[in-house]
Amino acid sequence: MKKKNDGAIGSTMLEVAGRxxxxxxxxxxxxxNPQVVSAATRIKVRKAIEELDYVPDQAAGALSSxxxxxxxxxxxxxxxxxxxxxxxxxxxxLSNTALQLLLGYTNYSVHSEENLxxxxxxxxxxxxxxxxxxxxxxxxxxLELCEAPVIQMWDTPAKPLEHVVGFSNADACGxxxxxxxxxxxxxxxxxxxxxxxxxxxxxxxxxFITATKALGLPADRIISSGIPPISMQEGAHALVQMLxxxxxTDAVVCVSDLSAFGAITECRRRGWSVPERVAIAGFGDFExxxxxxxxxxxxxxxxxxxxxxxxxxxxxxxxxxxxxxxLAPQFVTTEYRVxxxxxxxx
Amino acid sequence: MKKKNDGAIGSTMLEVAGRxxxxxxxxxxxxxNPQVVSAATRIKVRKAIEELDYVPDQAAGALSSxxxxxxxxxxxxxxxxxxxxxxxxxxxxLSNTALQLLLGYTNYSVHSEENLxxxxxxxxxxxxxxxxxxxxxxxxxxLELCEAPVIQMWDTPAKPLEHVVGFSNADACGxxxxxxxxxxxxxxxxxxxxxxxxxxxxxxxxxFITATKALGLPADRIISSGIPPISMQEGAHALVQMLxxxxxTDAVVCVSDLSAFGAITECRRRGWSVPERVAIAGFGDFExxxxxxxxxxxxxxxxxxxxxxxxxxxxxxxxxxxxxxxLAPQFVTTEYRVxxxxxxxx
DNA sequence: ATTGACAATGTTAACGCTAACACAATAAGC
DNA sequence: GCTTATTGTGTTAGCGTTAACATTGTCAAT
Numbered sequence: 001m002k003k004k005n006d007g008a009i010g011s012t013m014l015e016v017a018g019r020x021x022x023x024x025x026x027x028x029x030x031x032x033n034p035q036v037v038s039a040a041t042r043i044k045v046r047k048a049i050e051e052l053d054y055v056p057d058q059a060a061g062a063l064s065s066x067x068x069x070x071x072x073x074x075x076x077x078x079x080x081x082x083x084x085x086x087x088x089x090x091x092x093x094l095s096n097t098a099l100q101l102l103l104g105y106t107n108y109s110v111h112s113e114e115n116l117x118x119x120x121x122x123x124x125x126x127x128x129x130x131x132x133x134x135x136x137x138x139x140x141x142x143l144e145l146c147e148a149p150v151i152q153m154w155d156t157p158a159k160p161l162e163h164v165v166g167f168s169n170a171d172a173c174g175x176x177x178x179x180x181x182x183x184x185x186x187x188x189x190x191x192x193x194x195x196x197x198x199x200x201x202x203x204x205x206x207x208f209i210t211a212t213k214a215l216g217l218p219a220d221r222i223i224s225s226g227i228p229p230i231s232m233q234e235g236a237h238a239l240v241q242m243l244x245x246x247x248x249t250d251a252v253v254c255v256s257d258l259s260a261f262g263a264i265t266e267c268r269r270r271g272w273s274v275p276e277r278v279a280i281a282g283f284g285d286f287e288x289x290x291x292x293x294x295x296x297x298x299x300x301x302x303x304x305x306x307x308x309x310x311x312x313x314x315x316x317x318x319x320x321x322x323x324x325x326x327l328a329p330q331f332v333t334t335e336y337r338v339x340x341x342x343x344x345x346x
Numbered sequence: 347m348k349k350k351n352d353g354a355i356g357s358t359m360l361e362v363a364g365r366x367x368x369x370x371x372x373x374x375x376x377x378x379n380p381q382v383v384s385a386a387t388r389i390k391v392r393k394a395i396e397e398l399d400y401v402p403d404q405a406a407g408a409l410s411s412x413x414x415x416x417x418x419x420x421x422x423x424x425x426x427x428x429x430x431x432x433x434x435x436x437x438x439x440l441s442n443t444a445l446q447l448l449l450g451y452t453n454y455s456v457h458s459e460e461n462l463x464x465x466x467x468x469x470x471x472x473x474x475x476x477x478x479x480x481x482x483x484x485x486x487x488x489l490e491l492c493e494a495p496v497i498q499m500w501d502t503p504a505k506p507l508e509h510v511v512g513f514s515n516a517d518a519c520g521x522x523x524x525x526x527x528x529x530x531x532x533x534x535x536x537x538x539x540x541x542x543x544x545x546x547x548x549x550x551x552x553x554f555i556t557a558t559k560a561l562g563l564p565a566d567r568i569i570s571s572g573i574p575p576i577s578m579q580e581g582a583h584a585l586v587q588m589l590x591x592x593x594x595t596d597a598v599v600c601v602s603d604l605s606a607f608g609a610i611t612e613c614r615r616r617g618w619s620v621p622e623r624v625a626i627a628g629f630g631d632f633e634x635x636x637x638x639x640x641x642x643x644x645x646x647x648x649x650x651x652x653x654x655x656x657x658x659x660x661x662x663x664x665x666x667x668x669x670x671x672x673l674a675p676q677f678v679t680t681e682y683r684v685x686x687x688x689x690x691x692x
Numbered sequence: 693a694t695t696g697a698c699a700a701t702g703t704t705a706a707c708g709c710t711a712a713c714a715c716a717a718t719a720a721g722c
Numbered sequence: 723g724c725t726t727a728t729t730g731t732g733t734t735a736g737c738g739t740t741a742a743c744a745t746t747g748t749c750a751a752t
Contacts, residue, residue: 010491012708023732028710038730053491058468059408060708063737068405078433084425091451100465103449119446122404145356145399232637261637268639288634291578291607293614358738369702374740384700406738409707 011052020048031056062124071099071314072125074116076108076132076198077229081286082303083131086153089307090129090314097315099126106131108197108228114139121146126321127314133157134199149317149327153310154200156333163317165309165332169200170207172299172336176253176281177211179338183346185251185279188212189221191230191238191263192255198228201255204283208253221246228255235259236266243278250278251344257282257289260296264343279344294342302335309334357398366394377402408470417445417660418471420462422454422478422544423575427632428649429477432499435653436475436660443661445472452477454543454574460485467492472667473660479503480545495663495673499656500546502679509663509676511655515546516553518645518682522599522627523557525684529692531597531625534558535567537576537584537609538601544574547601550629554599567592574601581605582612589624596624597690603628603635606642610689625690640688648681655680 017024022041029037030045037045048054062068073090075083091101102120106112114136120128127148132155135143143150143161151163180188190208192201205222212219223242226234235254239262242249254260260282267274274280274294282289285300309332320327340346363370368387375383376391383391394400408414419436421429437447448466452458460482466474473494478501481489489496489507497509526534536554538547551568558565569588572580581600585608588595600606606628613620620626620640628635631646655678666673686692 013710014708024708025710025733026731029731032710036730041730053487055464055467055488055492057409057470057708059405059414059470060737061710062405063403063409063739064708064710066711066737077430078424079427079430081425084423084430087424101449103447118401121401124403124405141399142401146401232633236637258633261634265637265639287578287604288607291582291611293611359740360738370738371703371740372701375701378740382700387700403738406707407740409709410738410740412707412741 011054013054013056016045016048016052016054019052020045068124068126069098069100070102070120070123070125071127071129072102072104072117072120072123073129074104074106074113074120074131076106078103078105080229082284082301083154085303086307086310089304089309090311091307093308093311094314099314099318110134110136110139110197114142117142124148126318127151129153129310129314130161131155132199133160135161149314149321151310151313151317153306155203156331160329160331163313163327163330163332165306165313165330165334167301167334167336168207169203170210172301172338173204173207173253173283174211174214175336176283176297176299176338177208177217178215179340180251180253180279180281180344181215181217183251183279183340183344185344187218187221187246187249188251188253189223189242189246189249190253190255191223191225191235191242191259193226193228193230193234194224195227198255201228201230204253204255218246221249230255230259232258232262232265235262236269237262239263239266239278239280240270243272251275252278252280254280254282257284257286257296257298260298260343261288261292264292264294264296274343275345281344285339289339289341292343297338297340297342297344300335300337300339306334357400359400359402362391362394362398362400365398366391414470414472415444415446416448416466416469416471417473417475418448418450418463418466418469419475420450420452420459420466420477422452424449424451426575428630428647429500431649432653432656435650435655436657437653439654439657440660445660445664456480456482456485456543460488463488470494472664473497475499475656475660476507477501478545479506481507495660495667497656497659499652501549502677506675506677509659509673509678511652511659511676511678511680513647513680513682514553515549516556518647518684519550519553519599519629520557520560521682522629522643522645522684523554523563524561525686526597526599526625526627526690527561527563529597529625529686529690531690533564533567533592533595534597534599535569535588535592535595536599536601537569537571537581537588537605539572539574539576539580540570541573544601547574547576550599550601564592567595576601576605578604578608578611581608582615583608585609585612585624585626586616589618597621598624598626600626600628603630603632603642603644606644606689607634607638610638610640610642620689621691627690631685635685635687638689643684643686643688643690646681646683646685652680 013024104116129151150161153165155166196202223238225238281297289296289298317327359370450462475497496507499511501512542548569584571584627643635642635644663673
């Protein structure tokens with residue numbers, strides 16, 4: 001029905017079985033459940049596998065067993081320390097299992113996300129990990145139909161699809177504002193992107209507004225500049241706009257450490273001292289935050305640990321499903337912590 | 347033979363066919379080759395697909411057709427602008443095909459790479475993309491056995507496995523040294539990691555040595571510090587060591603922009619002006635290079651374009667193989683360019 | 693009318709693996 | 723010695739799709 005070896009590897013399980021003088025099923029057992037096979041047979045089979053350089057075909061295995069071995073994981077961007085760390089956390093946690101990550105990135109577009117989900121569902125993932133709580137209706141429909149556990153991460157959606165591992169970006173940013181207020185800052189501003197594509201960024205802005213209002217501070221000093229995730233350059237640009245429009249701004253909260261770095265660097269170019277002329281804070285505690293001069297006040301997020309939690313839930317959910325029941329929806333809140341450094345005065 | 351719906355989606359192609367009043371084969375044709383089906387039937391089938399929320403099972407399709415639709419892509423790290431951009435370039439180039447990236451990262455370990463390759467081969471990828479030219483013997487054996495085209499990128503290995511898309515990291519770093527020499531620097535040093543795990547880093551160091559020797563400059567000012575990829579902090583640390591050991595060093599080439607940034611920041615902390623006290627250059631032209639003050643001299647690499655080239659070769663190789671022949675090994679050299687900025691004086 | 697070409701659909705048989713059951717052969721319990 | 727577990731292995735049937743071929747109907751050219 002098809003030419004042999006369409007980009008495939010040499011031998012099949014049956015050939016291994018033939019060479020070892022056993023049935024294919026025994027070969028399968030040696031690979032997936034070695035302890036039920038006698039030591040002597042196991043050795044024979046392993047030898048045949050070696051000699052033929054046999055590499056099992058997981059597509060066939062998946063079809064037969066109904067288990068793909070895939071975990072779909074969709075993040076906004078790969079080029080972001082935070083998400084990259086989270087992916088590492090997930091992988092690490094799954095490294096002692098036979099589960100494999102099927103990674104995709106959306107470029108912060110829910111429309112891309114929908115396409116990715118559709119594509120990935122064709123691979124029948126055993127769990128689906130999404131970033132954030134903002135999805136198209138069609139995405140939600142697709143996810144409800146498929147029975148795989150769904151985990152939303154990096155956010156705490158009000159109406160979760162199923163499991164959640166994350167933290168409130170709004171609260172975290174609000175905490176930062178409170179700490180700046182404690183330091184004596186009274187006229188804070190916020191710098192973020194122009195659209196609501198980056199929902200975590202939007203949440204941080206909302207958190208800024210809520211906190212400033214609660215503290216009786218001006219809540220309208222918001223510069224939106226650039227498509228999320230906003231760059232260093234856009235941080236620089238936005239800072240200038242901020243100080244032109246509201247010259248008495250004494251502290252600027254940036255949606256991420258990268259834009260905060262851009263803003264600080266712009267100040268240095270213009271000879272404005274940070275934090276004396278203006279304090280600047282970021283979000284995410286990227287490598288650059290601790291290593292810049294002045295070091296950048298920010299919100300530390302345990303990205304790696306977040307990934308580990310996600311991985312644990314994946315394992316639990318699959319274990320439950322193997323026992324015929326379904327893991328009750330989990331809601332895990334992860335650590336964050338305001339870290340004050342040189343870019344804001346205490 | 348197995349419980350229905352093990353995490354799977356509702357309906358099968360046969361059910362769609364039943365509802366549309368056609369055979370399963372016709373449904374398959376509507377999905378993969380719609381133009382051979384009459385308009386009327388096509389509409390009926392599409393309607394049935396919609397109504398049942400049918401999502402094809404690609405594992406079954408792959409098994410039957412011998413085409414997995416996967417492209418394996420292995421990079422050292424996801425958290426690196428350069429590689430992330432390259433992955434974006436590949437994805438973009440493959441976005442108008444039915445091919446899907448199966449991503450993996452090695453953490454700069456050839457041993458991890460071997461495991462990843464083995465795992466990925468079980469999915470029968472139609473092409474395999476690796477970073478660099480350094481692989482274990484077993485990896486090379488596995489890749490030779492499988493008939494899928496192999497592409498090595500980000501390097502120009504002397505003995506390529508098959509296709510290559512990259513540039514000589516040694517030459518690029520050498521060019522940088524030459525340009526620094528033209529600027530009047532006579533005592534350059536190099537900062538990199540302690541091991542040879544990061545072969546691109548090692549090549550850059552070799553390029554530094556070759557170029558300095560050729561120019562009659564000291565070639566032994568090399569500080570190795572930290573496990574690659576070395577951090578900002580290690581860059582800072584290494585710079586201090588460099589100037590303690592060879593105080594008259596007038597220019598330092600760092601293995602990447604991140605370590606260069608760390609080095610520059612350390613200078614600023616210590617009140618050493620850059621480039622007056624010492625010039626510093628990086629590699630990669632990360633966002634930070636243009637946005638720092640002083641902006642960082644570096645080697646620009648077209649990471650995204652490199653990925654696009656890789657994607658094009660993947661498509662060509664698969665097209666050739668569909669026509670029954672094999673694409674002759676390609677060797678594509680990609681663009682790089684020394685960019686001198688404020689961190690070195692002209 | 694008869695032939696041939698072509699277009700649209702159906703039928704059959706895999707693809708490579710594993711769940712479920714069947715069946716020996718051995719060990720344990722009385 | 724006989725039943726009853728237990729262990730190790732084989733047999734069978736299918737997972738959901740698609741390549742290859744078979745079949746039917748339609749229409750133009752003889």
